[in-house]
Amino acid sequence: MSTLVKIIVDGQDYEAEAGSLLIQLLIQEDIKIPYFCYHESLGADGNCRMCMVGIEGQKRPQIACDTLIKEGMVVNTKTDTIKQVHTDILELELINHPVDCPTCDQAGECSLQDFYMEYGLHTSKITIEEKVKHNKAVDLGANVMLDQERCVLCARCTRFTDKITGTHELGIVGRGDNAKVTTMPNRPLSNPYAMNVVDLCPVGALTSKDFRFSQRVWFLETAEGVCHGCAKGCNVYIDHNKLKYKDDTIYRFRPRRNDAINGFFICDTGRLSYKELQENRQESTLLNGVIIDTDEAIKQAKELIFLYKSNISVIIDANLYTEEIEAIVTFAKSINATIFSPLEVYEEKAFGDDMLKSSMRAANAETIKRMGINTQRPEKIGLIINFNHPQEFESDKKINFLTHSRESAELCFAIAVFSESSGSLTNEDGITQYSQKAIDKNIPIMTVIESIQRLGL
Amino acid sequence: MRESKIVSSKFHIQNAFNLHVAKEYGAYKSLEKMDIYAPQQIIQIIKDSMLRGKGGGGAPAGLKWELMPLDDKKPNFLVVNCDESEPGTFKDRQIISKDPHLLIEGIILSCYAIKAKAAYIYIRGEYKAYQNILQSAIDEAYEAGILKECDITIHRGAGAYICGEKSALLESMEGKRGHPRLKPKQKEPEWFFENPTLVNNVETIATVPFIVQNGADAYRSYGTEKSPGTLLFAMSGHIERPGVYEAEFGTNMLEYIEHYGGGVKNGKKLKAVIPGGVSCGVLTAAECEGLTLDYEALRGAGSSLGTGGMIIMDEDTDMVAALKNILEFYHEESCGQCTPCREGSGWSDTIVARILEGKGTEADLEKLFELADIMNGKTICVFAPSISQVIVSFIQKFRDEFEAVLV
Numbered sequence: 001m002s003t004l005v006k007i008i009v010d011g012q013d014y015e016a017e018a019g020s021l022l023i024q025l026l027i028q029e030d031i032k033i034p035y036f037c038y039h040e041s042l043g044a045d046g047n048c049r050m051c052m053v054g055i056e057g058q059k060r061p062q063i064a065c066d067t068l069i070k071e072g073m074v075v076n077t078k079t080d081t082i083k084q085v086h087t088d089i090l091e092l093e094l095i096n097h098p099v100d101c102p103t104c105d106q107a108g109e110c111s112l113q114d115f116y117m118e119y120g121l122h123t124s125k126i127t128i129e130e131k132v133k134h135n136k137a138v139d140l141g142a143n144v145m146l147d148q149e150r151c152v153l154c155a156r157c158t159r160f161t162d163k164i165t166g167t168h169e170l171g172i173v174g175r176g177d178n179a180k181v182t183t184m185p186n187r188p189l190s191n192p193y194a195m196n197v198v199d200l201c202p203v204g205a206l207t208s209k210d211f212r213f214s215q216r217v218w219f220l221e222t223a224e225g226v227c228h229g230c231a232k233g234c235n236v237y238i239d240h241n242k243l244k245y246k247d248d249t250i251y252r253f254r255p256r257r258n259d260a261i262n263g264f265f266i267c268d269t270g271r272l273s274y275k276e277l278q279e280n281r282q283e284s285t286l287l288n289g290v291i292i293d294t295d296e297a298i299k300q301a302k303e304l305i306f307l308y309k310s311n312i313s314v315i316i317d318a319n320l321y322t323e324e325i326e327a328i329v330t331f332a333k334s335i336n337a338t339i340f341s342p343l344e345v346y347e348e349k350a351f352g353d354d355m356l357k358s359s360m361r362a363a364n365a366e367t368i369k370r371m372g373i374n375t376q377r378p379e380k381i382g383l384i385i386n387f388n389h390p391q392e393f394e395s396d397k398k399i400n401f402l403t404h405s406r407e408s409a410e411l412c413f414a415i416a417v418f419s420e421s422s423g424s425l426t427n428e429d430g431i432t433q434y435s436q437k438a439i440d441k442n443i444p445i446m447t448v449i450e451s452i453q454r455l456g457l
Numbered sequence: 458m459r460e461s462k463i464v465s466s467k468f469h470i471q472n473a474f475n476l477h478v479a480k481e482y483g484a485y486k487s488l489e490k491m492d493i494y495a496p497q498q499i500i501q502i503i504k505d506s507m508l509r510g511k512g513g514g515g516a517p518a519g520l521k522w523e524l525m526p527l528d529d530k531k532p533n534f535l536v537v538n539c540d541e542s543e544p545g546t547f548k549d550r551q552i553i554s555k556d557p558h559l560l561i562e563g564i565i566l567s568c569y570a571i572k573a574k575a576a577y578i579y580i581r582g583e584y585k586a587y588q589n590i591l592q593s594a595i596d597e598a599y600e601a602g603i604l605k606e607c608d609i610t611i612h613r614g615a616g617a618y619i620c621g622e623k624s625a626l627l628e629s630m631e632g633k634r635g636h637p638r639l640k641p642k643q644k645e646p647e648w649f650f651e652n653p654t655l656v657n658n659v660e661t662i663a664t665v666p667f668i669v670q671n672g673a674d675a676y677r678s679y680g681t682e683k684s685p686g687t688l689l690f691a692m693s694g695h696i697e698r699p700g701v702y703e704a705e706f707g708t709n710m711l712e713y714i715e716h717y718g719g720g721v722k723n724g725k726k727l728k729a730v731i732p733g734g735v736s737c738g739v740l741t742a743a744e745c746e747g748l749t750l751d752y753e754a755l756r757g758a759g760s761s762l763g764t765g766g767m768i769i770m771d772e773d774t775d776m777v778a779a780l781k782n783i784l785e786f787y788h789e790e791s792c793g794q795c796t797p798c799r800e801g802s803g804w805s806d807t808i809v810a811r812i813l814e815g816k817g818t819e820a821d822l823e824k825l826f827e828l829a830d831i832m833n834g835k836t837i838c839v840f841a842p843s844i845s846q847v848i849v850s851f852i853q854k855f856r857d858e859f860e861a862v863l864v
Contacts, residue, residue, distance in 0.1 A: 046639045047794045049835055060834040066639050088831040092800035132803070153793065172634065172793070175617065177803040179793030 005071035010078055016069045023051050023064035026077070033077055034086055034115040036093075036202045037154035038065040041264045042163060048093075048154050050115070052085045053077050061085050086119040094120075096132045096177055097203075098149045106204030108217040112152065132177045140170070141188025142268065143195055143209040148180040151205035157181060157197040164265070167191040181205070192357065196265045199254060210272060211252045215241055223438035224256060226425055228319050228418050229270035230351065231360035233427030234262035238274070238419055238438040248439045250274040250419060260431060267357050274419075282402040282414040283445065297411060298454050301399050304383055304411070305335055305455075308397065311382030312337035315389040316373065318346060318362035321423025321435070324448040325367055328387055331452045337385070341368045343375040345391050358428055363418075366426040387448060388415065401451055414445050421447040458708065458716050461679050461687045463667045464660055465703040467556045474590050476597040479558040485603060487562060487670035491569050494669070496527060499570035503665065505673035507685045512538055512621075512658030513546075513734065513764045515684070515752045524646045525571040525653055534654040535568050535576040535607075536630070536647075537662055540614050540621035542581055543734035544786060546766035548689035549659040551701045553580075554587045556663075557594035561609065563662035566669050568607035571655050575608045578659075579626050582616040618790035622838050623647055623656040625792065636794045637838035660689055680706035684751035688765045695722040695771035706751040713750060714769065725771040729854075733763020735783045736843035738850030739776075760850065776855040777862055780847070781809045787844050798841035801832040805848060817863050822852060 005018045009031055016025045021044065026033045036048035044065040052061040056074035061082060064075075076082060093112065101107045134148030158170045158181065169189045172179050183189055189197075198208045220239040227234040235256035242248040253274050255266040285294040305312065314332040316325055318341050332339045343365055352359030362368075368375065377393065378384070384395040388403055398410045403417045422437040446454070467473040467482050476484075494502070504519030525533055537560070541549040552560055564576045580588050592611055598604045612630055614620050620629045624638035627649050646653040664686065668676045677685040684706035690713060691701040697719030704713055710730070714720065721727050727742040732750075738760035740748070748754055755762045770779065788806035793799040805828050808821050829848040832841035852859055 044639070046837055047796070049796050052835065068642060085831075085835065088827070089796055089835070092796050092804070092831065095800045095804055130807075152796070153799065174793065175619075176788060176791035176793045176799055179799065 005069065005073075007069055007071075007073040007075065009075045018071060019068050021065060022053070022067040022069055022073075022075065025069065026051075026053075026064055031077060032118065033064060034090065034111075034119060035065060036111060036152050037156060039156055039200060039264075042156055042159045042200075045155055045159065048152065049089050050086065050093075052082060052089070054079055054082050083119065086115075087122065090115055090119050091124075093152050096149070097152070098131065098136075098147075100150070104147075104150065104204040105207045105212045105217075106150075106201075110204055111202035134180050138182070139188075139209075140183055140206075141194070142190050143272075144189055144198060145207050145209050145212060146181060147205050147207070148182075150203050151181055152203055153179055153181070154202060156200040156202070157206055160197050160200055161189070161191070161194075164196075165191045165193050169194075170197070192267050192269065192353065193265055193355065195268045195271050196255065199264075208252070215239075215251045220251060221438075223419075223436040225253075225419060225438060226363065226433050226435040227253065227266060227270040227273065228363040228425075229267070229273045229361065230358040231362060231365050231428035232261065232356055232358045233363060233425060233429075233431065233433055234258075234266045234270055234356055235433070236266060236270070238436075240419075240438050242440070247442050250277060250439065261427065261429075261433075262356050265356065267355075269351075269357070276404075277417045277419050280404050281417075281445075282405040282412060283443075284414060286412040288410055294413070294454075297413065301411060301413075301455060304397055304399060305385075308383035310336040313378045313381045313384050313393075313395070314339050315378065315384060315386040315391075315393065316341040316368065317388035317390070318343060318365040318368045319418070320364060320387065320448060321418065321421070321425060322364060322367045322432075323423045324387075325364065325371065325373075327449050327452050329371065329373070331455065332385075338378065338381075339373050340378045341373045341375055341389065342377050342391060343368065344377075345389075360428060363427075364425045366428055366430060370426065401448065413451055415451055416445045416447045420445065421449075458712060459705060461705040462703055463676070463679070463687045464552060464559065464663045464689055465556075465701070467559065468551060473556050474554065474558070474594055476558060476594070476601055479556065484556075484558045485562050487666040488565060488603075490669050491566070496570045496572055499566065499669060502668060502673050503570070506668045506676040507673075508661065508664055508668060508676065509684060509686070509752065510658060511660035511664065511688055511764070513543065513736075515762060518657060518661055521646075521657070522567075522571060522655060524644060525655055526646075527572050529572070531652045532575070533571050533573040534649045534652055535564060535571060535573045535662075536623075536627065536649065536654055536656045537564060537576060537578040537659055538621060538623060538626060538656055539578050539580040539584070539659045540618075540626060541584075541659075541764075542616075542618040542621050542790075543736060543764055543766065544783070545693055545731060545734045545768045546691065546764040547693070548691050548701050548764065548766065550584060550587045551689065552659050552663050553584075553591045557591045558598065559663045559666060560591070560659055561594060561598050561604070563665040564609055565604070565607060566665050567655070567657070567662055573607060573655070575610065577630060577649075578609065578611045579614055579620070579630060580611055581614050581620075585613075588613065617792065618786075619792040619838070619840060622840070625838070626656065627654065634792075636792055637840075639837060681749075681751045681753070683753050684762075688750075688762075690717075690750060690765040690767065692718045692767050692769055694767075694769040695725065695774070696720075696769045697722055704750065706749075707754075708750045710745050710748045710750050710767075714767070718769070721769060721771050723771075725773065727769065728772045728774050729770045729776070731768040731770075732760050732765075734766045735768065735786065735847065736839075737761045737763040738846045739854060740850075741854050760846075776851060776858045777809065777813050780851040781806070781813050783847055784809050784844070787840070787847075791840060795836040795841070797832045798836050798844070801828050801841060802844055804828060805832075805844065812859060812862060815862055815864070817859075819860075819863060822856075822859060822863070825852060 035051040051064040054076040138146040225238040235258040236253040346362035380394040620635040625635040629635040702717040784806040791802040829845035833845040
């Protein structure tokens with residue numbers, strides 16, 4: 001049983017669970033407090049000493065990440081003494097920091113920068129010209145680059161590999177101001193969740209080899225999406241930008257916190273899956289490999305459907321949004337077609353694990369099952385209308401609606417990928433979520449729903 | 458000056474590290490008391506004796522022993538801290554090289570009292586030669602059937618000063634980096650692989666046989682009311698006869714230096730004393746006047762007793778160079794866990810180096826005071842506060858020497 005107690009922070013009353021961490025309350029209530037090492041998923045480590053607060057009755061300032069809330073506690077975060085402590089410790093963090101923000105990928109989303117704007121902004125008293133030199137570009141493996149000089153040694157990354165993945169690749173070696181994060185010789189960072197250390201790193205020490213030097217983060221726009229890598233449904237931020245004269249492009253996925261599903265993390269496969277959304281896309285309407293006018297193609301499709309009447313199967317990709325699947329089902333029923341969504345092809349045993357990776361590599365397979373759609377392979381039939389299902393099945397004629405180009409297709413329509421439209425998905429645990437549209441292409445590609453509207457039977 | 462040999466009683470005997478020699482002089486006698494006393498009774502005797510931890514902190518040992526649960530839910534462990542790395546301190550190595558059986562005797566009694574089946578001796582890596590002597594003594598004790606209720610294992614450290622801090626020591630023993638742990642919220646034992654563990658200094662454990670053998674009152678007959686008993690005080694630096702000489706608490710410092718050390722080397726005048734390893738604030742000769750060697754008196758003088766390893770400095774000592782020497786040590790040894798210490802130890806070292814080169818300014822001195830303030834009381838362990846105490850005491854007491862070399 002948790003008991004709520006009253007505490008006072010900066011003169012304001014708050015209620016919090018007795019025995020919970022003070023820093024958690026400060027973060028929840030949006031009371032500004034600087035911190036590097038604390039992270040909700042990793043717990044307190046108490047090494048950065050930034051989150052000092054004054055607690056009445058205590059002679060010395062205390063770190064909020066190691067202070068348990070007690071009834072009647074009176075906390076000050078804004079007194080002159082505490083402000084001075086924040087400034088002083090921040091200054092110490094900066095002594096050996098290279099301050100190379102102009103070339104640092106973290107600039108714009110860096111805790112050190114943010115805290116400097118909040119607690120620094122003073123004339124530097126640092127009279128040492130020589131900083132401790134470390135390596136600037138260490139390839140840790142798994143797409144992660146380390147700049148040892150920028151590191152504030154908060155140990156979030158090492159604690160991640162110790163506590164979350166249990167793979168222990170990262171460690172800190174050396175003492176004092178010579179301490180640095182590193183891997184053991186011939187033991188590179190290699191686990192399926194390794195790139196999360198890039199998000200965990202509060203400064204620019206750990207950067208993604210995939211993203212570094214590609215964009216300044218303040219130019220990026222963000223949409224809240226759901227990863228389509230597997231049936232887990234991890235929440236992501238889709239960071240994208242439309243450069244002048246170029247098309248709207250996704251530059252990275254970042255994990256979006258959702259305690260019911262993925263917590264703070266996503267797997268590396270999911271994180272890098274944004275690339276597939278932009279590579280080898282089906283962009284125009286094709287007939288046997290030759291571009292034809294979409295209106296003309298629609299006309300031909302309608303004729304084929306009329307010709308094959310009730311000798312038609314509609315195949316649905318289990319990655320489509322629920323709204324799209326429903327539209328396809330309604331459409332299929334209107335033309336008396338049988339409906340299939342063979343799920344076997346999405347099963348990938350080797351991919352699954354007991355963390356965030358599901359062996360069912362279709363984001364909306366649960367909806368297919370719930371709607372009672374036949375998940376077996378279809379028998380040979382006259383006409384197949386395939387809505388982006390990855391498999392090819394035997395038939396006399398085919399109409400394909402594809403996101404990515406494929407060789408075999410006869411009549412092929414291009415449709416949008418999930419980041420170019422919005423909709424809902426139900427993950428394998430039965431949680432239904434909404435994924436926002438992120439990308440506005442210069443030449444829009446029709447969505448599944450638009451394509452059905454155009455078939456309009 | 459009263460002769461008071463509790464721990465060092467066999468130091469003058471040749472080959473006392475051999476079991477048969479040690480036994481001739483009464484080693485392992487106190488083990489007979491284990492037939493008379495129950496574990497709780499031994500803890501009570503230690504409590505009554507008011508034995509204070511001799512590793513530098515001076516906390517009452519009995520209170521620490523009392524925290525050990527005796528309910529057998531989890532195995533208890535005893536860890537003996539022999540990571541003696543404090544500059545100026547070299548007392549524990551006298552025990553393990555001259556009378557290792559005293560330590561083993563103390564370990565057996567302590568294990569009995571806290572119901573531990575295994576004891577570990579964490580020894581600093583550089584003490585390889587002393588470790589060999591200790592190991593032979595342990596082997597002898599096993600062979601003679603003395604070590605049967607508990608096992609003793611020597612764990613060799615890798616040479617980090619911070620591993621003398623008890624929680625860092627345990628982290629190191631668990632195979633992790635020697636980083637001090639966050640302080641617990643309530644009084645509780647230490648934890649070794651999540652099992653209740655008692656960590657005590659070598660000398661503390663080596664004092665146990667005397668107390669158990671002769672009773673709490675016998676121990677309390679030495680020393681002062683609040684600091685009872687004796688300590689292996691030591692002297693190094695500018696002294697005629699440097700070394701370890703046991704004395705009771707409350708002994709007059711200057712008399713001790715004169716009596717055992719033979720006074721300042723070459724008949725020079727005393728300038729300063731660092732009373733208990735470099736982490737204790739420096740005292741001027743004038744401050745040492747009339748000062749007694751006990752925890753309360755040194756606290757009163759604005760320093761601390763520490764391990765009792767005194768560093769004696771004569772009138773010709775360059776205090777700026779002395780401070781640089783100490784800060785260089787701290788710079789090298791800061792474990793690097795907390796920011797104030799990791800960066801502050803290096804920064805203060807660099808500033809004093811510049812002052813020593815004759816390039817320092819008044820602002821540098823002020824910055825050192827500021828740094829001392831940032832490092833004091835804002836870190837996990839007491840490493841950084843020690844640096845603060847050293848910096849402040851040196852500059853405050855010998856400011857003229859620092860100012861003389863400023864630009």
